[in-house]
Amino acid sequence: xxxxxxxxxxxxxxxxETAEQALSLVERLRGIAGMFKVGNQLFTAAGPDLVRxxxxxxxxxxxxxKYHDIPNTVAMAAVEATRLGVRIFNLHTLGGSKMMRAxxxxxxxxxxxxxxxxxxxxxxxxxxxHTQDSLxxxxxxxxxxNEVVALAQLCAASGVDGVVASPLEIVPIRNAVDNPxxxxxxxxxxxxxxxxxxxxxxxxxxxxxxxxxxFLVIGRPITAAEDPAQAAQMILEEIEQASx
Numbered sequence: 001x002x003x004x005x006x007x008x009x010x011x012x013x014x015x016x017e018t019a020e021q022a023l024s025l026v027e028r029l030r031g032i033a034g035m036f037k038v039g040n041q042l043f044t045a046a047g048p049d050l051v052r053x054x055x056x057x058x059x060x061x062x063x064x065x066k067y068h069d070i071p072n073t074v075a076m077a078a079v080e081a082t083r084l085g086v087r088i089f090n091l092h093t094l095g096g097s098k099m100m101r102a103x104x105x106x107x108x109x110x111x112x113x114x115x116x117x118x119x120x121x122x123x124x125x126x127x128x129x130h131t132q133d134s135l136x137x138x139x140x141x142x143x144x145x146n147e148v149v150a151l152a153q154l155c156a157a158s159g160v161d162g163v164v165a166s167p168l169e170i171v172p173i174r175n176a177v178d179n180p181x182x183x184x185x186x187x188x189x190x191x192x193x194x195x196x197x198x199x200x201x202x203x204x205x206x207x208x209x210x211x212x213x214x215f216l217v218i219g220r221p222i223t224a225a226e227d228p229a230q231a232a233q234m235i236l237e238e239i240e241q242a243s244x
Contacts, residue, residue: 007034008033008034008035008236009034009209009213009214009215009216009239010032010033010034010035010205010216010218010222010232010235010236010239011033011034011035011036011037011062011185011215011216011217011218012025012029012033012035012036012037012218012219012222012223012232013037013039013064013187013217013218013219013220013223014026014036014037014038014039014042014223015037015039015041015042015219015220015223016041016042016223017041017042017045018045018046019042019045019046019049019050019053022036022038022042022046022050022054023050023053023054025223025228026054026057026059028228028229029222029228029229029232030057030059032229032232032233032236033059033222033232034060034215035059035060035061035062035087035088035215036054036059036060036061036062037061037062037064037217037219038050038051038054038061038062038063038064039064039065040064040065040066043063043065048080048084051063051084051085051086052084052085055084055085055086060086060087060088061084061085061086061087061088062086062087062088062089062090062185062215062217063081063084063086063088063089063090064089064090064217065077065081065089065090066090066091066092066124067089067090067091067092067095067103068091068092068094068095068099069095069099070099071095071098071099071101071102071103072102074091074095074099074102074103075102075103075105075106076106077103078091078103078104078106078107078121079106079107079110081119082107082110082111082116082118082119083110083114083116085116085117086119087119087120088119088120088121088122088185088215089119089120089121089122090121090122090123090124090164091103091121091122091123091124091160092123092124093123093124093125093151093154093155093160093163094151096154097154097157097158100121100123100154100155100158100159100160101158101159103121104121104158104159104160105159107119107121120161120162120183121160121161122155122160122161122162122163122164122183122185123151123152123154123155123158123160123162123163123164124163124164125147125148125151125152125155125163125164125165125169126144126147126148126151126165126166126169128166128187128188130144131144132144135147145168145169145172148163148165148166148169148172148173149169149172149173149176151163152165152169152173152176152177152182153176153177156177156179156182161182161183162182162183162184162185162214163182163183163184163185164185164186164187165184165185165186166186166187166188167186167188167189167203167207167208167211167213168188168203170184170186170208170211170212170213171211171212173212174211174212183214183215184212184213184214184215185213185214185215185216185217186203186208186213186215186216186217187217188203189203189204189205189208189216189217189218190203190204190218190221191204191205191218191221191234191235191238204238205218205235205238205239205242206238206239206241206242207242209239209242210242216239218232218235221235222235
């Protein structure tokens with residue numbers, strides 16, 4: 001993995017209703033954003049053709065569909081995500097090590113056989129909307145931070161490249177996973193003074209970078225701004241200052 005891949009950590013969340021809205025944002029943010037996230041809403045509305053369109057424009061895509069199913073089904077979905085040409089896709093760690101290993105092995109075999117770039121595979125730990133109470137509600141009694149760390153360690157042991165985790169868990173993950181190449185992508189990033197919306201565990205972009213994040217998913221602070229390009233540029237400058 002080259003340094004240039006991590007040079008711009010901003011992943012703009014295209015959480016919009018239509019392909020037209022998404023492509024308009026991509027056009028306005030090209031050269032400022034490092035990557036664009038296509039999640040459940042947009043993928044359901046616009047499908048894989050939109051992903052092909054964005055990658056065809058020379059932009060990188062994080063496919064945020066959180067695959068969680070039996071191992072063979074997730075492995076086959078992982079292969080199709082790879083063929084789409086996405087730079088990152090994710091799966092849910094609660095699917096377990098057998099599911100994660102199946103996805104990693106299927107992707108590795110596919111890229112070797114079909115001679116294509118290998119995407120990063122990340123494991124979703126605990127959603128940033130969760131609190132301790134909401135975890136307890138679904139039967140997870142372990143302390144939230146400990147749950148995230150345990151799932152990150154399971155990802156590392158299963159050959160997954162990194163995790164999706166809240167910024168508040170970046171440091172504990174770095175302390176628990178003895179691999180400097182382990183990737184941490186974090187949502188729950190909000191520039192100072194912006195609304196939290198439905199996120200519960202957040203940091204500013206500069207704080208998250210200092211804590212050790214590789215990628216920052218940022219949505220409404222950019223996409224809902226009067227001038228998305230200017231908003232993204234200001235965040236990028238804040239990140240660059242934090243990295244100095």
